[in-house]
Amino acid sequence: MAFKIKNATSFTFLFFFFLLHHVSMTKQEGTSTTGGYWVQLQRSIGISAMHMQVMYDNKVVIFDRTDFGPSNISLSHHRCRFNPRDLALKLDCTAHSVLYDIVSNTVRPLTLRSDAWCSSGALAPDGTLFQTGGFNDGYTKLRTFTPCPTHNTCDWKEIPYTNLTTSRWYASNQILPDGRIIVVGGRNSFTYEFVPKNNSSFHFLPFLKLTRDPDRGEENNLYPFLHLLPDGNLFIFANRNSILFDYTKNKVLRNYPVIPGEEKRNYPSTASSVLLPLNLTGLINGTRLPHAEVMICGGAYPPAFRLANKLRLFMEAARTCGRLRVTDADPQWVMEVMPMPRVMPDMLLLPTGNVMILNGAMNGTAGWENAANPVLYPLLYRPGSARRFQLLAPASTPRLYHSSAVLLPDGRVLVGGSNPHRVYDFRAKPYRTELSLDAYYPDYLGVQFQTLRPSIVAVNDTPSYGTLFAVTFSLREYRGGGVGVTLVAPSFTTHSFAMNQRLLWLHVVALQEVAQFGYRVLARGPPSLAVAPPGYYMLFVLHAGIPSPSVWVHLI
Ligand SMILES: *[C@@H]1O[C@H](CO)[C@@H](O)[C@H](O)[C@H]1NC(C)=O
Numbered sequence: 001m002a003f004k005i006k007n008a009t010s011f012t013f014l015f016f017f018f019l020l021h022h023v024s025m026t027k028q029e030g031t032s033t034t035g036g037y038w039v040q041l042q043r044s045i046g047i048s049a050m051h052m053q054v055m056y057d058n059k060v061v062i063f064d065r066t067d068f069g070p071s072n073i074s075l076s077h078h079r080c081r082f083n084p085r086d087l088a089l090k091l092d093c094t095a096h097s098v099l100y101d102i103v104s105n106t107v108r109p110l111t112l113r114s115d116a117w118c119s120s121g122a123l124a125p126d127g128t129l130f131q132t133g134g135f136n137d138g139y140t141k142l143r144t145f146t147p148c149p150t151h152n153t154c155d156w157k158e159i160p161y162t163n164l165t166t167s168r169w170y171a172s173n174q175i176l177p178d179g180r181i182i183v184v185g186g187r188n189s190f191t192y193e194f195v196p197k198n199n200s201s202f203h204f205l206p207f208l209k210l211t212r213d214p215d216r217g218e219e220n221n222l223y224p225f226l227h228l229l230p231d232g233n234l235f236i237f238a239n240r241n242s243i244l245f246d247y248t249k250n251k252v253l254r255n256y257p258v259i260p261g262e263e264k265r266n267y268p269s270t271a272s273s274v275l276l277p278l279n280l281t282g283l284i285n286g287t288r289l290p291h292a293e294v295m296i297c298g299g300a301y302p303p304a305f306r307l308a309n310k311l312r313l314f315m316e317a318a319r320t321c322g323r324l325r326v327t328d329a330d331p332q333w334v335m336e337v338m339p340m341p342r343v344m345p346d347m348l349l350l351p352t353g354n355v356m357i358l359n360g361a362m363n364g365t366a367g368w369e370n371a372a373n374p375v376l377y378p379l380l381y382r383p384g385s386a387r388r389f390q391l392l393a394p395a396s397t398p399r400l401y402h403s404s405a406v407l408l409p410d411g412r413v414l415v416g417g418s419n420p421h422r423v424y425d426f427r428a429k430p431y432r433t434e435l436s437l438d439a440y441y442p443d444y445l446g447v448q449f450q451t452l453r454p455s456i457v458a459v460n461d462t463p464s465y466g467t468l469f470a471v472t473f474s475l476r477e478y479r480g481g482g483v484g485v486t487l488v489a490p491s492f493t494t495h496s497f498a499m500n501q502r503l504l505w506l507h508v509v510a511l512q513e514v515a516q517f518g519y520r521v522l523a524r525g526p527p528s529l530a531v532a533p534p535g536y537y538m539l540f541v542l543h544a545g546i547p548s549p550s551v552w553v554h555l556i
């Protein structure tokens with residue numbers, strides 16, 4: 001049996017050679033504008049997937065709104081919810097949340113007791129979903145959902161004695177290095193607080209007020225974009241402005257340059273934002289921190305919201321993306337132009353480190369009936385390549401306001417929702433309330449890559465901070481190039497923002513052939529809790545640009 005230990009640096013080079021090689025092959029085959037394909041998983045899951053969170057037991061918590069009227073799925077055991085404050089249906093025996101089982105492609109209704117509309121969420125280090133706020137009777141609610149892989153009977157819990165300090169409607173969340181979750185903003189809430197709740201303290205953050213556009217309903221700074229940076233501080237973007245924020249001292253450390261252009265980037269001029277992959281290659285034990293770069297795409301020009309809302313005139317959306325190296329001493333926005341305009345895009349990090357831009361519309365803004373011209377073509381954005389944007393295979397379902405998308409552990413992208421109406425309207429034209437669930441299969445899942453696709457056999461040691469761990473995988477056709485290991489944090493996606501999404505390229509130390517078709521890669525765990533906040537991650541092994549299906553690892 002051959003036994004090889006190789007040095008990672010030469011691998012990295014070869015790895016990128018194969019990535020490039022793969023891209024040029026794809027082009028020759030004429031598939032570069034038709035990458036991947038779509039499959040409808042469910043015609044109706046009963047509700048519209050406004051909020052989605054993938055859990056470590058391979059289920060997806062999905063919910064929309066209790067004030068929407070009757071959904072298309074009943075609560076189990078003839079349970080009903082009577083709520084005199086409900087705006088649409090006081091006695092409601094239908095569900096507004098479901099648990100989607102990825103493997104069996106089935107749903108189970110869940111019970112929301114109060115309205116979680118336009119709310120936020122994050123996974124705690126133990127994998128429990130903390131959902132914060134909502135509307136009406138749900139403004140200050142804190143709810144949890146703890147996975148139950150063995151009995152599958154778990155449901156939402158509302159924590160009665162720990163209300164949020166203020167209403168959190170259109171707030172954003174981020175998991176922190178110490179395992180707490182910060183909840184930032186919300187409509188008319190210029191503060192932040194932490195969950196799980198310990199006391200009733202909150203902190204004023206003037207940035208949230210200063211970035212609000214004055215016209216009633218305009219705002220353009222809701223659902224602020226939050227990204228935890230490798231030094232433990234928080235990047236916050238709202239409207240066109242951004243800051244580096246020390247939430248432990250309630251102190252703004254830096255004001256970044258205003259993003260160029262007139263385009264507004266937050267609700268209702270909704271854009272999306274990602275923290276581009278953090279590359280831990282060559283950074284030993286956290287003595288140097290990785291660079292961090294944020295990318296924001298789409299949005300709307302003023303006065304798009306007013307025109308859409310008042311006159312039903314739909315202005316063309318923003319076409320631009322901006323990238324900012326937020327850890328640089330003097331960072332400047334680098335602007336790029338997408339092949340088409342897009343408001344309400346979703347941006348997801350794929351296990352390859354590329355960004356998928358999907359969903360949304362070419363005209364209008366977020367909000368009821370405010371958009372037209374759905375964009376069915378997703379884009380693939382390759383951060384490290386010269387020809388960065390690639391058109392992907394078009395979807396067949398418009399996904400407008402109140403749609404969402406998440407990366408699945410098997411490398412597919414789950415897409416659902418769209419309800420630009422005040423209540424459920426399953427027959428509305430041209431954009432009905434969408435109850436369907438689609439899966440996008442990226443190019444890398446194609447059968448032509450089957451022999452190149454690694455398959456993880458075991459994660460030999462529990463990955464931990466700064467220590468080496470081994471992953472054993474099988475592979476039919478080793479191409480001699482390098483192998484990559486990525487960790488991807490599952491996002492809480494709503495309103496075009498995948499909160500807590502994060503991708504780390506781990507430092508690969510060695511690759512060994514341990515059997516025929518059997519390999520072991522040795523990688524170093526992330527250097528710190530700020531680089532990788534505690535919790536569950538999807539671990540992918542990549543070979544020749546093709547990712548394995550992931551396995552869950554628990555970083556604590
Ligand atoms: C509601 O769900 C049923 C299946 O339970 C399905 O046959 C029907 O098409 C759904 N209605 C809509 C409007 O999607």
Ligand SMILES: *[C@@H]1O[C@H](CO)[C@@H](O)[C@H](O)[C@H]1NC(C)=O
Binds near residue numbers: 137140160161162163
């Ligand atoms: C939490 O809020 C609900 C109303 O939403 C109220 O009935 C309850 O008394 C509050 N609990 C506390 C501890 O303040």
Ligand SMILES: *[C@@H]1O[C@H](CO)[C@@H](O)[C@H](O)[C@H]1NC(C)=O
Binds near residue numbers: 198
């Ligand atoms: C809550 O606060 C107390 C001090 O008042 C502290 O000892 C404890 O660690 C805190 N717990 C959490 C979960 O933050």
Ligand SMILES: *[C@@H]1O[C@H](CO)[C@@H](O)[C@H](O)[C@H]1NC(C)=O
Binds near residue numbers: 194198199200201
């Ligand atoms: C309350 O929580 C805040 C934020 O977590 C913390 O700074 C403060 O020390 C806590 N106070 C008490 C009395 O626990």
Ligand SMILES: *[C@@H]1O[C@H](CO)[C@@H](O)[C@H](O)[C@H]1NC(C)=O
Binds near residue numbers: 012279280384
């Ligand atoms: C990560 O950094 C290493 C060392 O600088 C570089 O060789 C490699 O190309 C980078 N990988 C990615 C995916 O950017």
Ligand SMILES: *[C@@H]1O[C@H](CO)[C@@H](O)[C@H](O)[C@H]1NC(C)=O
Binds near residue numbers: 284285466467
């Ligand atoms: C990194 O950490 C490992 C053990 O965790 C230690 O053996 C090694 O000496 C450290 N390297 C540096 C450069 O600090």
Ligand SMILES: *[C@@H]1O[C@H](CO)[C@@H](O)[C@H](O)[C@H]1NC(C)=O
Binds near residue numbers: 313316362363372373
């Ligand atoms: C979208 O915007 C373009 C450019 O302003 C305009 O020509 C088109 O009519 C708009 N589409 C709709 C449906 O309003």
